[in-house]
Amino acid sequence: MTVQIQDDFDLEKIDGSGQCFRWERDGNGFRIVHGEHALFIRPGGEDRYVLDCTEEEYAGIWRPYFDLDTSYAQIRGRVEPASDPYLAAAAEAGRGIRILRQDPWEIVITFIISQNRNIPMIRRSVEALCVCAGEVREDRAGRSFRTFPGPQQLSGLDRDTLMGPCVLGYRWKYVQDVSRRAAEGLFLPERISKMPDREAMEALMDLPGVGPKVASCILLFGFHRLDFFPVDVWIRRVLEEEYPQGYDREKYTPYNGVYQQYLFAYSRARAGRGSEMPRNPG
């Protein structure tokens, strides 16, 4: 089917934004796995996109996944160039970025894995986890894909598999512990959903391998709490260099997380680390 999307929507930018690690480029489109579902989506000219799914699947699965009922253009438009020129420039450059509604459990594990690593390494480990413990499914075109392993499946992996094929390094213990807790019902993502921000943050930071940055990412990307503002080295750099007098988060409530994405992408792009651009030494 074909859909028209008027709002900010740029597949390349979303893919490179560091919130999803399983999108697979195919021609000028992407293959995306979400839960039990797989999608191939590609630009179809103007504001159109071609998706290999039914109207029902679009309405029930993919439209929510891409968070298409939220206007990111409107959120972006709240930035005033006069009062915050740097963020305004970042937002303009980041036009098209959205915050996906991904599976909370997948995000918990993915961001525990993300610590102290770069994007290619994260992708590699996530993919390996799916191969080692996920289940095989078939997409509409008859191609097979793998689901992201649930707590039960993940907790079945031993140290050697997590360290070897999955290349988790010292993080293997975190993944095993969290998976076991979840499998035993001691950690339930659906319970996090019901907690107020502060409490949710604390509950996540009770998990081994989850500190302030990872917890913020989990809440932003896994629970769609758009006001969380993960501070990593890139953001820290931006805040130090561009906002020496301080960055006014209150002004941007409740969308700090969206603006963080703009700042993050902008910072990396200017450092020559935009995901799609190759290194350019010298």
Next chain:
DNA sequence: AGGCAGGTTCTTA
């Protein structure tokens, strides 16, 4: 060869 990469944890004042 040694440092760093989208942090967290453990150890030490």
Next chain:
DNA sequence: TAAGAACCTGCC
């Protein structure tokens, strides 16, 4: 409570 070191691994 606050800095510093260690940690798997891959890459320059």
